[in-house]
Amino acid sequence: MKKQLIKILYGMVSLLFLFTTSCTKDYTSTSSVPISVAFSSPQAMAEIAVGLQRTYTLGRGSSLYNRVTINGLLTSELVVLNQGNTGEYQLQLGAGNVDGTNTLAAGLWTTSNKIIFDADNLISGAASLGDKAYASGIIAYADLFKALALGDLAMFWEKVPTSTGKNVSFADRSDGFTKAIAALDEALTAVTANPVSATFLYNIPAGIDIVNSLHALKARYLIFTGKNAEALAEANIPSLTIKSVFNFTTATLNPIYETGTSTNNVTAVSSVTTLGLPAGLQPSPADQRLPFYTTTAYASQIKGFAAAPTTPWPVYLPGEMTLIRAEAYARQNDLVNGLAELNKVVTKQPATDAYGVGAGLPPVVGLTQAQLLDEIYKQRCIELFMSGFKLEDMRRFGRPNSEKKRNFLPYPFLERDNNSNTPPDPAF
Numbered sequence: 001m002k003k004q005l006i007k008i009l010y011g012m013v014s015l016l017f018l019f020t021t022s023c024t025k026d027y028t029s030t031s032s033v034p035i036s037v038a039f040s041s042p043q044a045m046a047e048i049a050v051g052l053q054r055t056y057t058l059g060r061g062s063s064l065y066n067r068v069t070i071n072g073l074l075t076s077e078l079v080v081l082n083q084g085n086t087g088e089y090q091l092q093l094g095a096g097n098v099d100g101t102n103t104l105a106a107g108l109w110t111t112s113n114k115i116i117f118d119a120d121n122l123i124s125g126a127a128s129l130g131d132k133a134y135a136s137g138i139i140a141y142a143d144l145f146k147a148l149a150l151g152d153l154a155m156f157w158e159k160v161p162t163s164t165g166k167n168v169s170f171a172d173r174s175d176g177f178t179k180a181i182a183a184l185d186e187a188l189t190a191v192t193a194n195p196v197s198a199t200f201l202y203n204i205p206a207g208i209d210i211v212n213s214l215h216a217l218k219a220r221y222l223i224f225t226g227k228n229a230e231a232l233a234e235a236n237i238p239s240l241t242i243k244s245v246f247n248f249t250t251a252t253l254n255p256i257y258e259t260g261t262s263t264n265n266v267t268a269v270s271s272v273t274t275l276g277l278p279a280g281l282q283p284s285p286a287d288q289r290l291p292f293y294t295t296t297a298y299a300s301q302i303k304g305f306a307a308a309p310t311t312p313w314p315v316y317l318p319g320e321m322t323l324i325r326a327e328a329y330a331r332q333n334d335l336v337n338g339l340a341e342l343n344k345v346v347t348k349q350p351a352t353d354a355y356g357v358g359a360g361l362p363p364v365v366g367l368t369q370a371q372l373l374d375e376i377y378k379q380r381c382i383e384l385f386m387s388g389f390k391l392e393d394m395r396r397f398g399r400p401n402s403e404k405k406r407n408f409l410p411y412p413f414l415e416r417d418n419n420s421n422t423p424p425d426p427a428f
Contacts, residue, residue, distance in 0.1 A: 042129060042131065042134050042138075042200075043203065045122055045125055045126065045129075045138050046138070046200060046203035046204060047203075048118060048121075048122060049122055049138055049141045049142055049204060050203075050204055050205065051118065052115055052118055052119060052122075052141070052142065052145040053145065053204075053205060053208075053246065054252070055111050055114055055115055055118075056111070056115060056145055056148060056149075056246075057246045057248075057252075057255060057313070058252055058255065059253075059255055059258070060255060060258070060259045061107050061111070062107075062111065062255050063108055063111045063112060063115070063148070063149065063152055064246070064255055064256070064313065065255040065256060065259060066104045066105075066107045066108035066111070067108060067152050067155075067156075067388040068256055068386055068387070068388045069088060069091075069104060069256075069259075069260075069267060070091055070104050070105065070108065070156065070388075070409070071155075071156075071388040071389070071390055071391050072267065072386055072388075072390075073088060073091035073092045073267070073405065074091055074094060074391055074404055074405040074406050075276065075390040075391050075394060075403070075404060075405070076270050076276035076403070076405070077269070077270060077275060077276045077385065077386060077390060078092075078267045078268065078269065078270055078276075078386075079092060079267065079268055079269075079270045080092045080266070080267055080268075081264065081265055081266060081267060081268050081299060081300065082265050082266065085265075085266050085267075086103070087102050087103035087104045087105075088104065088266060088267055090102050091104065091405065091406075092405065093405070094404070094405025094406050095405065095406060095428065098405075098406055098409065098410060099410055099413075099425075100410050100411060100412050100413035100414075100415075100416055100425070101413060102409070102410075102412070105156070105409045105410070105412055106412040106413075106414055108152060108153075108156065109153070109157075109411075109412045109414075109415065110412075110414070111149070112149040112150075112152050112153050113149070113153075113161065113164055115145050115146060115148070115149040116146055116149050116150065116164055117164040118142075119142040119143065119145055119146035119149070119183075120142075120146070120164065122138055122139075122142040123138070123139050123142050123143065123146075123186075125138075126138040126139050126142075131197065131199075132193075132194040133194045133195060133196060133197035133199075133200070134197045134199055134200045135190070135194070136190040136191050136193065136194040136195070136196055136197075137191075137196035137197055137200030137201065137204075137210075138200065139186065139187055139190040139191075140187040140188075140190055140191050140196060140210050140211075140214065141200075141204060141208075141210060143183040143184060143186055143187035143190075143214075144184075144187060144208070144210065144213055144214060144217065146180075146183045147180040147181075147183045147184050147187075147217050147218075147221070148180075148217065150176045150177070150179050150180040150183065151176065151177065151180045151217070151220070151221055151224075152388075153173070153176050154173040154174070154175075154176030154177045154180070154224075155173075155224075155388075155389070155391065155392045156391070156408065156409045157173060157408055157409055157411065158172075158173055158408045158423065158426050159171065159172060159173060159423045160172075160173050160175060160176040162175070166419075167418075167419050167420060167421060168419065168421065169421050170421060170422070170423050174225060177221045177224055177225045178225070180217070180221045181218055181221050181222065181225075184214050184215075184217055184218040184221075185218070187210075187214050188211075188214050188215070188218075191210065191211055191214075196210060196211075205246075205247055206247060207243075207244070207245045207246060207247035207312060208244050208245070208246070208315060209239070209242050209243070209244035209315075212237075212238040212239050212242055212244050212316075213238075213244045213315045213316060215234055215237040215238045216235075216238040216244070216315065216316035216320070216321060217315075217316065218234050219231050219234035219235035219237075219238070219321060219324050220316070220320065220324070220389075222234055223235075223324045223327060223328060224392060224396065226331075226396075228327070228328040228331045228332055229328065229332065231324055231327075231328045232324070232325055232328035232329065232332075235321045235322075235324040235325045235328070236321075236325065238316065238321055240318035240321060240322070240354065241318075241354050242354070243312070243314070243354050243355070244314065244315040244316060245312035245313060245314050245315060246312060246313045246315065247310075247312050248309065248310045248311070248312065248313075249310055250309060250310065253309045253310070254305075254306055254308070254309060254310060254311050254312075254313060256302065256305070256306035256313075256386070257302075257306040257307070257308060257309055257311060258309070260300050260302050260306060261298075261300050261302045261303075261306045261307065262309070263300070264298055264299035264300045265299075266300075267300065267302075268299060268300045268301050268302065269293075269294045269300070269301040269302055272290065272294040272295070272296060272301055273285065273290070275290075275293075275294075275381065275382060275385055277378065277381055277382075278403060281374070281377070281378045281381070283378075283382050284359075284361055286360075286361060287359050287360075287361060287382065288349075288350055288358055288359055288360040289357060289358065289359050289382050289383065289385070291303075292304055292350065292356060292357055292358075293385045293386065302386070304385065304386060305355075305386070306386070314355060317355060317357060317383065317384060317387070318353060318354055318355070318357075319345050319348070319353070319357060319379075319383040319384070320380075320383070320384055320387075322341055322344050322345050323341070323342070323345055323376060323379060323380050323383060323384075325337075325341045326338050326339075326341035326342040326344075326345070326372075326376050326379075327373070327376050329341060330369060330372045330373050330376060331373070333369060335367070335368075335369060335372060338372050338376075339364065339365075339367060339372060342364060342372065342375060342376055342379060343363040343364060345359065345379050345383055346359055346361050346362075346363055346364055346379065347359070347360070347361060347362070347363050348360070357383060359379075359382070359383075373397060374397070376397075377393060377397040377399070380393050381393070391404065391407075395407065401428060406426075406428060407426065407428050408426040408428075409426075410425035410426065411423065411425060
């Protein structure tokens with residue numbers, strides 16, 4: 001009965017979020033469930049923590065669906081099957097066709113800011129708990145999703161909000177990555193001082209390996225910010241054999257499968273042979289990752305981590321960590337180690353990868369620094385296909401605008417109409 005009451009309270013908070021001033025990132029109201037009630041017990045806090053994962057992964061309005069789909073359409077990984085899907089079709093057309101009305105951009109903006117708001121309250125509330133091992137679990141779990149939300153905002157917008165209050169100011173997107181890294185450091189400090197309790201883990205969905213994921217996300221955002229030596233050190237920590245995933249059930253379906261794979265009416269892989277890459281960067285026909293990620297059995301051609309209703313979605317892939325190391329070495333002009341790390345991905349057999357992602361190709365040899373970086377970009381596009389990172393990679397690796405539909409997203413009207421500090425939209 002108590003657990004049901006907690007779920008009802010969280011549901012009331014969530015409904016309130018949808019119908020109040022989300023555009024100003026003020027998620028409280030005089031008619032809402034008081035935060036003191038919502039955060040009144042460890043069990044209640046665990047339920048709200050679970051809500052972070054639901055917001056991030058559940059349904060077509062989730063951060064996961066919007067991140068993957070926005071990125072896929074702007075970078076030609078995906079194409080639209082039915083132009084009646086207006087938000088998706090605007091993104092495929094790109095440029096000025098994407099404006100503040102775009103539903104996917106508004107969705108990602110809203111869920112990201114909600115996650116940050118809820119995570120901050122959880123982290124603050126955890127400080128008062130007597131069970132420090134339980135508290136560290138709440139802090140780590142909340143910071144993990146907070147970092148993902150901050151990272152998503154920074155990947156798609158030039159400027160990011162500095163807080164979740166009304167009429168907030170904005171900072172350069174690099175501030176978003178910096179705050180994401182700081183959140184991950186806070187989480188790692190907490191779990192180092194007090195390892196996460198089994199009681200907390202029992203109260204959240206199975207699948208996420210918290211400590212490995214914290215290190216993996218930190219490596220991701222460090223390489224995004226050009227901190228190559230730090231990214232290299234961090235990418236050596238996460239396990240490449242232990243899976244860390246968002247799990248789904250028949251009641252909470254994989255959102256990419258639910259909207260893309262199952263309907264064959266929204267988006268599709270742009271090409272099962274090129275994955276949307278230009279000449280010179282296209283995968284070898286013998287690359288075994290092509291049949292992993294794509295299929296010709298149905299119209300959407302989407303397979304991989306959206307192959308079935310309950311296919312788990314990785315928080316990070318082993319190949320991502322290896323390619324971060326390759327890039328960090330290459331950018332520091334250590335071509336020997338950079339090439340060695342790259343070839344771990346190029347030659348990897350599917351059977352030796354925790355998720356079955358493997359190219360199974362001969363090693364690459366004799367590359368200059370520029371050629372090595374191009375090859376690392378190519379391998380990231382294939383190894384991490386439909387992960388949502390390609391647009392960020394295109395900027396970092398200096399790909400021309402002609403290969404993108406947009407470089408950054410415009411700010412949603414739901415923000416601009418309620419916040420006078422909203423920056424001008426980017427030209428492209």
